[in-house]
Amino acid sequence: MAHERCVRNKLDSTFPEDREAGERTALVWALPLAIASALVVGESASAESDMYGYVGANGLFEMTNVPTDQRFRPADSQARRLAHRVSVKEVEDAVERYAWQFQLHPALLLAVIKAESDFNPTVISRAGAVGLMQLIPETAIRHGVHNLYDTGDNIRGGARHLRYLLDRFNGNVRLAVAAYNAGERRVERYRAIPPYQETRDYVRKVMIYYKEFRGDYQATPGKAVLLAMHHKPLQLEPRPLTLEVRHSRLGAGK
Template identity: 40%
Template structure:
């Protein structure tokens, strides 16, 4: 396949996803990951390996952070993390915008990178429930990996666990230090207001 056809293929996927996201296309979008780790998108479910990615129909984004409380509390119980911490991460990552996309490509409320979302079986990172459950599961795994040290877990959530391991602590990145400080500030605010 030539470089031009790759560009056209990428453009086609981008258009399909944009149309589905905006509601202009009225078809479900499915994805699957092949044996080489390549993610494929289609509007036709050909087999069980095709998992829903975007459902057609109008979706209404939550207007207030409280609209996510039920999901956050369910995730907190399931993965043994404080709801205030989860809310603080969401506030710091996306300001409760379920459609947020960072300049690095992180998506949704908890700003999951696409490969991380795939690893966590998050089929649609813009679906609040999938994103929160996947993000909290990931944060919980990091928390355990770093011996329940919340600061290191947050550093790993932001900069990646490999960087935290290589630095044997919080990496010396302004973005990571700023992220941890924002999460701490929001966490204290949510604790004061009683979740």
């Protein structure tokens, strides 16, 4: 598939040292036939797209949001609902394990997952970000993720990336979260949260979730993950843009 070749060529040029590792993983675009009937794209507050798929002669399930072949068919709505399920136990185990491994507060991981996918393990964004923590292929390969649809593997990759960003921005959670959304180079360029409405809203959401989920961990640690999964997604009120204008008084005759 042309789109797949384009992605693979980009990955090879970006991370040539990871080419062999990338070839060993069925990453993003090819999935076992055994789960093809149930695996389709779901919707979330932050990532949604019309997706099409078909099972090829090689037994792999191929997906795209731009169908260029008549064999592609729209994702089935019933399969969408089935695919949205992820167990509390799976999320809880992965969050606790990787929060400890990468020295993160588990509430921060939950906050990012909530904002990114609303705990939908099969969602794919228009940019190609996949799964619970919405990892793009480059990030997934960089952090050794083998199966983006696996709860533990996806959370491990997201947690490792978040740890990397926190270290890069000297522990500043807001900047790390902004970089998770917009990319570290943009944050470094502005030396602040980039002036993009999507990124600023994203940071606001994550920080609100983070505060609430930390409270849940303190009050009822055994139910924090369950409460996060059933928390109603935030709908932020748009903030008015503030424009700073500096006046200078000109001298007489100027």
